[in-house]
Every structure is written in C-alpha cells, then in structure tokens.
Amino acid sequence: MLDVGTPILEVxxxxxxxxQHMVLNMGPQHPSTHGVLRLVLEIDGEVVVRIYxxxxxxxxxxxxxxxxxxxxxxxxxxxxxxxxxxxxxxLVYSLAVEKLLQLEIPPKAQWMRVLLAELTRINSHLxxxxxxxxxxxxxxxxxxxxxxxxxxxxxxxxISGQRMMTSYIRIGGLALExxxxxxxxxxxxxxxxPEKIDEYSNLLTGNPIFINRLKGVGxxxxxxxxxxxxxxxxxRASGIDFDVRRDMPYSSYEKFQFNVPVSxxxxxxxxxxxxxxxxxxxxxxxxxxxxxxxxxxxxxxxPKIVLPDxxxxxTQMEALIHHFKIVTEGFAVPAGxxxxxxESGHGQVGYYVVSDGTAxxxxxxxxxxxxxxxxxxETMCKGRLLADxxxxxxxxxxxxxxxxx
Amino acid sequence: xxxxxxTLLDKAAVLEALPDDPAIKAILAWNADALIDxxxxxxxxxxxxxxxxxxxxxxxxxxxxxxxxQDVTAVDWYPSVPRFQLSYHICSHAYKDVLRLRVMVGEAxxxxxxxxPVWAGANYYEREVFDLFGIRFEGHPNLRRxxxxxxxxxxxxxxxxxxxGYR
Numbered sequence: 001m002l003d004v005g006t007p008i009l010e011v012x013x014x015x016x017x018x019x020q021h022m023v024l025n026m027g028p029q030h031p032s033t034h035g036v037l038r039l040v041l042e043i044d045g046e047v048v049v050r051i052y053x054x055x056x057x058x059x060x061x062x063x064x065x066x067x068x069x070x071x072x073x074x075x076x077x078x079x080x081x082x083x084x085x086x087x088x089x090x091l092v093y094s095l096a097v098e099k100l101l102q103l104e105i106p107p108k109a110q111w112m113r114v115l116l117a118e119l120t121r122i123n124s125h126l127x128x129x130x131x132x133x134x135x136x137x138x139x140x141x142x143x144x145x146x147x148x149x150x151x152x153x154x155x156x157x158x159i160s161g162q163r164m165m166t167s168y169i170r171i172g173g174l175a176l177e178x179x180x181x182x183x184x185x186x187x188x189x190x191x192x193x194p195e196k197i198d199e200y201s202n203l204l205t206g207n208p209i210f211i212n213r214l215k216g217v218g219x220x221x222x223x224x225x226x227x228x229x230x231x232x233x234x235x236r237a238s239g240i241d242f243d244v245r246r247d248m249p250y251s252s253y254e255k256f257q258f259n260v261p262v263s264x265x266x267x268x269x270x271x272x273x274x275x276x277x278x279x280x281x282x283x284x285x286x287x288x289x290x291x292x293x294x295x296x297x298x299x300x301x302x303p304k305i306v307l308p309d310x311x312x313x314x315t316q317m318e319a320l321i322h323h324f325k326i327v328t329e330g331f332a333v334p335a336g337x338x339x340x341x342x343e344s345g346h347g348q349v350g351y352y353v354v355s356d357g358t359a360x361x362x363x364x365x366x367x368x369x370x371x372x373x374x375x376x377x378e379t380m381c382k383g384r385l386l387a388d389x390x391x392x393x394x395x396x397x398x399x400x401x402x403x404x405x
Numbered sequence: 406x407x408x409x410x411x412t413l414l415d416k417a418a419v420l421e422a423l424p425d426d427p428a429i430k431a432i433l434a435w436n437a438d439a440l441i442d443x444x445x446x447x448x449x450x451x452x453x454x455x456x457x458x459x460x461x462x463x464x465x466x467x468x469x470x471x472x473x474x475q476d477v478t479a480v481d482w483y484p485s486v487p488r489f490q491l492s493y494h495i496c497s498h499a500y501k502d503v504l505r506l507r508v509m510v511g512e513a514x515x516x517x518x519x520x521x522p523v524w525a526g527a528n529y530y531e532r533e534v535f536d537l538f539g540i541r542f543e544g545h546p547n548l549r550r551x552x553x554x555x556x557x558x559x560x561x562x563x564x565x566x567x568x569x570g571y572r
Contacts, residue, residue: 339494
C-alpha cells in the first residue's frame with residue numbers, strides 16, 4: 001500500500017575500485033563524532049576517497065509531534081532539537097509564530113532575547129571549542145571552556161529554572177521577569193570573559209600541534225559553500241560575508257553595533273579564528289544589551305495569547321478565564337505560512353510554520369545548519385588523510401540533535 | 406525586505422505592487438506561463454510555479470540574484486487535491502531577502518524535478534522530503550531514505566500516518 005522506496009543494503013562503492021579501496025566504518029559510537037553520527041568512509045590507503053554519512057539515529061519525529069500539540073506546547077520541544085542552543089531555538093519558533101499572529105513584542109523583551117541569544121552563542125561556541133580541541137588532542141582546553149560554560153548554565157538556571165532545556169522565550173515575550181540580581185551577574189560574567197578568551201587563545205593559537213592539524217585542512221571554497229547551502233561561521237570562514245543578525249535583523253538586532261568576522265582562507269583554522277572572534281563580538285553585544293536595557297513589560301499585550309500574571313490570575317476573573325482558555329484550548333492562529341531565519345551558533349536556522357487557522361500548527365519545518373554542513377563534509381575531506389576527517393567534523397561544529405530532529 | 410504587515414493574496418496585485426522585484430521580473434521574462442500564482446503574506450513573497458518546470462525556475466531565480474538555497478520541504482494538504490505543496494526557500498545575499506517558490510504536486514504523480522543540478526545542497530533536503538513524504542525527485546543522484554531505516558514502511562509526515570505510528 002505504501003511506497004517504501006528502494007532499500008540499499010550495501011554501501012555503494014565507486015565502480016571498479018572494490019579491490020583497492022577499503023570501506024571503514026566510523027561511528028556511531030566514535031568519541032570524535034559528537035553524538036551518533038556514522039560515517040562510512042571509502043579510503044585508499046590513508047586517503048579519503050568518499051564519505052557516506054549515515055544519520056537518523058536520533059530521529060524522534062519532532063516535526064510530526066509539533067502537529068499534535070498546541071502552539072505554546074511546541075516551545076519545550078524546540079529546546080531538544082539543538083540541545084546546545086536552547087534560547088536560540090525558542091527564539092526562532094516564537095518569532096515565527098509571532099509573525100503569523102502579527103504580534104508586537106515590547107522592547108525590553110526584545111533586548112532580553114538578544115542578550116540571551118548571545119549568551120547561548122557563547123555557550124554553544126564554548127562547547128565547540130572544548131570538544132574540537134579535545135578531538136585534536138588538546139585535552140586541557142575542554143576543562144577551561146566547561147568552566148565558563150558552567151557560569152552560563154548557572155545564569156540560565158537563575159532566569160528560567162533550568163540549565164539546558166530552558167523554554168524561557170515564549171510566544172509573545174518571555175516566561176518570567178528576570179530575578180533582580182540577574183543582570184548584575186551577567187555583567188560580572190561579561191566583564192571577566194574576554195580574558196578567558198585570551199586564555200583559550202594562548203593555549204591554542206600558538207600551539208604547533210593544533211596549527212599543524214588545522215591549517216590548510218578541510219578547504220571549502222566560497223562557491224562550494226553557497227552551493228552546498230552551508231551557512232554560519234563555516235560559510236563566513238570561506239569568505240562569504242553574510243550574517244542574518246546584521247543583514248536580515250530580527251528582535252531589534254539592527255540597534256546593536258557589532259562586526260561580522262570573515263576570513264578568506266576557508267580551512268579549519270579559519271573556522272577556528274572566525275568563531276573565536278565571534279565570541280568577542282558576542283561579548284560586545286551582551287554589553288550593549290546590558291547598557292541600554294529598556295524598561296517596561298516583558299510580555300506582549302495580548303491577553304488571549306500570553307498567559308496572565310499569576311497575581312492577576314488569582315484576583316481578576318477575566319485573567320482567570322483567559323488562563324483557562326489558553327491552557328485547555330490553546331489559541332487560534334490565523335491561516336498562513338511564514339519562514340523565519342535567525343543566526344544561531346552554528347549558522348542560519350529557519351523555521352517554516354504553516355497554520356490552517358486552528359490552535360495547532362499544521363506543519364512546522366525546522367531548517368538547521370548542521371544538516372547542510374554535513375553535505376559539505378565530503379568536499380572538505382576528499383583526497384585528505386583519514387585523521388583530517390576528525391579535525392573537519394570538529395571544525396563544522398556538528399550537533400546531531402539538530403540534524404536528525 | 407517588505408513590511409511584515411503587507412498582505413496581498415492576488416497575483417495581479419502582487420505584480421503591480423512589485424514591478425521591480427528581480428525574481429518576479431526574471432521569471433516573467435523566462436516564461437510568464439510558468440508563474441501560476443503569486444502572493445505576499447506577512448511580508449513574504451510566494452511564487453507558485455507549474456509543477457514540471459521547478460528546476461528551470463530555480464535556475465532562473467538563481468541567475469537573478471537569489472543565490473543561496475536554504476531549504477525545501479513539503480506540506481501535506483490531505484485530503485484536498487492536489488495533495489502536496491513543496492516549498493523552496495531561497496535566500497539572496499545581495500538583496501538580503503528570502504523568496505519562497507511553491508509547487509503543488511498530486512498524490513498519484515508525486516514526483517518533481519530535482520533541483521540538485523542547480524544547487525548541490527538540495528541533496529539531503531530532497532532526500533528528507535522523499536523519506537518523510539514519499540515525493541520523488543527525478544534526476545536526484547542518491548534518492549534513498551535519510552532519517553528512517555531503509556526498510557521502513559510508510560512516510561511519517563503524511564497526514565494519514567498516525568502520530569503514534571502503525572502498531
């Protein structure tokens with residue numbers, strides 16, 4: 001009854017090469033593949049001929065699950081897609097639904113969103129830096145970056161009650177008012193963080209082993225980068241100067257001054273340099289957000305969409321009714337389709353949300369950058385040594401949760 | 406980028422509102438009949454293309470400056486006919502904008518031309534649509550399942566596939 005497609009049980013091998021080339025399986029439990037990525041490598045001696053990534057080990061059908069949930073119930077699901085950047089996922093989904101609803105978000109909520117999105121980027125880049133260096137053999141950096149990551153997770157816990165699955169950015173604003181000493185704590189972190197970046201840089205930038213493993217490895221030309229739909233730091237390291245935050249601003253990013261680091265070299269080293277520079281730029285953005293944080297509400301004035309304040313709910317009948325209706329029936333979203341892009345730590349994330357006018361999304365599609373980056377892996381590794389695959393996989397900052405969804 | 410409040414659901418109105426839009430101009434110059442419908446919804450331009458010429462349409466908008474392929478996915482409008490809608494999102498680094506090309510595909514002939522010759526990056530995305538919706542892409546270099554196991558029965562994102570799966 002249903003079309004199954006053609007099952008391919010055997011890994012395809014280049015014509016006429018079966019006896020010289022060896023097929024090597026890397027993963028899904030390999031320590032350097034960051035999750036459950038399986039790479040089937042066709043190698044000629046030590047030289048990589050072709051790569052067949054096998055994905056889907058983490059596929060949980062999140063897009064299908066979204067169709068069975070109310071709009072506000074999808075927010076916690078988005079945390080679990082790119083599990084290293086929860087705030088960015090909450091943000092892009094909320095922005096997409098707010099675009100469908102044509103909702104105005106108060107300035108304070110927008111600035112808090114920018115602040116949290118940048119902290120998320122720092123968090124995501126720290127994990128990348130630690131694990132990437134660890135793959136190359138520099139184990140120490142991991143301990144340093146996880147020390148700072150812990151600081152960020154404590155900030156997240158403070159504001160949302162959760163370390164990793166925050167669900168803090170909601171449709172129509174933010175979940176809660178931040179605790180009183182949250183912003184001073186962010187300030188303290190941001191003040192001390194630039195010297196930590198120098199510390200990482202001291203450990204790696206002059207390290208001859210690290211340099212030899214990265215320089216000239218995994219070259220990706222600008223044409224290939226665009227052709228293979230690669231985005232984010234990997235694309236910018238190949239010389240394409242495009243950043244959604246600057247070029248298609250969302251959530252008042254247009255009010256912030258920051259540079260977009262670009263390199264024309266296109267190898268693993270360039271990706272390292274671009275991301276390290278992005279950490280410094282994120283610090284600048286967070287500082288601007290702290291300095292200019294507007295006053296005012298953190299939720300949109302839309303009582304039928306945004307849950308009322310706890311206090312109001314207990315004292316006002318209207319608020320209680322709205323609360324009851326939102327929780328039990330959700331809220332209807334006018335029919336239409338939107339595509340919202342943001343720049344996450346890994347690249348361009350796009351959410352395509354289709355509404356049919358009911359309280360549940362008709363279709364939610366998540367475009368995540370690692371999925372596209374994985375296609376570029378073969379281009380970057382072809383003709384290079386097997387050991388370089390580990391360096392390249394690390395340099396594209398792969399997160400399997402966002403590939404498999 | 407257009408104001409997100411702008412909504413025009415009529416092809417003639419869109420053509421009148423955006424006389425200088427590079428993508429629309431290029432498509433009209435290439436084949437005006439291929440453009441079935443156009444709409445601006447919440448500031449986003451959607452161009453509906455005839456089913457059999459999506460590859461040429463993609464090449465046309467690429468030449469017109471929409472250089473960076475972003476995404477292709479499908480929507481299952483079961484039980485209405487035609488059943489599937491394919492949405493291509495294409496970003497322009499020069500115009501700083503995203504364009505949506507839309508193609509409607511029926512269930513019986515669920516197949517369109519692959520756009521991998523235009524953008525190699527569409528490869529995995531088309532495999533994903535094939536896997537989860539069962540729409541075939543003609544001319545695709547390696548059209549096999551990507552998320553689900555190779556021997557899986559059915560296409561999970563179809564609307565007639567239960568959320569809990571078949572037991």
